[in-house]
Amino acid sequence: MFCDVCRKNASFIYFVRVLNNKVIRTNLCEDCFKNLWKDMTFKPLSEIFEGLKPVAIVPAPRGGLAGKEVTCKNCSTKLNSYFKEGFLGCSECYKAFAPALRETIKESYGDAEYGGKIPKGLEETTKIGIKLHKLRRKLKLYIKEEEYEKAADTRDEIINLEKQLTLR
Numbered sequence: 001m002f003c004d005v006c007r008k009n010a011s012f013i014y015f016v017r018v019l020n021n022k023v024i025r026t027n028l029c030e031d032c033f034k035n036l037w038k039d040m041t042f043k044p045l046s047e048i049f050e051g052l053k054p055v056a057i058v059p060a061p062r063g064g065l066a067g068k069e070v071t072c073k074n075c076s077t078k079l080n081s082y083f084k085e086g087f088l089g090c091s092e093c094y095k096a097f098a099p100a101l102r103e104t105i106k107e108s109y110g111d112a113e114y115g116g117k118i119p120k121g122l123e124e125t126t127k128i129g130i131k132l133h134k135l136r137r138k139l140k141l142y143i144k145e146e147e148y149e150k151a152a153d154t155r156d157e158i159i160n161l162e163k164q165l166t167l168r
Contacts, residue, residue, distance in 0.1 A: 003029035005036075012085075072096040125165065132161050 003011045009029035016025050028036065070079040077089030079097050088094065094101065118126045135158050142151035 001027050003027060003032050005029075005032040010087075070097060070100065128161050128165055132158060132165075135161070 001011050003009050004027045006029060009031065011027035011029055013028045013030070013033045014025070016023060071077070072089055072093045073096065074092035075089035077093050079100055082088055082093070082097060082100075088097070135154055139151055139154045139158065142148070142154060
């Protein structure tokens with residue numbers, strides 16, 4: 001989103017003012033906010049935030065991508081700027097930073113998958129279908145890692161769930 005004043009720079013500040021009982025919302029870039037702030041009679045921003053350390057908006061992943069500098073080939077946005085500012089540069093950034101985004105989502109929310117809403121009347125069938133999908137992925141992983149006992153247990157669980165689906 002661009003600054004509502006200069007319309008050139010990206011806005012980082014959402015400013016709300018009340019004038020004559022009207023709420024005025026403005027998106028501002030850093031330069032326009034500083035110019036606006038000079039006209040106000042409050043303390044300077046530097047005094048208010050003096051001594052505070054900047055905090056990353058998005059937690060950086062701790063795994064294999066920690067410390068790696070990845071850049072989007074389309075817009076040249078760097079992965080580290082995403083962790084500092086919380087914004088991606090373009091739609092291609094999602095592809096370029098996919099592993100880091102998945103890792104961050106997993107750390108923040110526990111699972112990188114969105115379950116979505118389930119239509120009424122299909123809750124049980126849909127839940128079984130989702131569980132089957134996850135179990136089939138687990139089964140492939142166990143076979144790949146040659147954990148055959150776990151694979152056999154997972155296969156049996158899949159068979160039982162498939163039977164439940166056919167009985168419905």
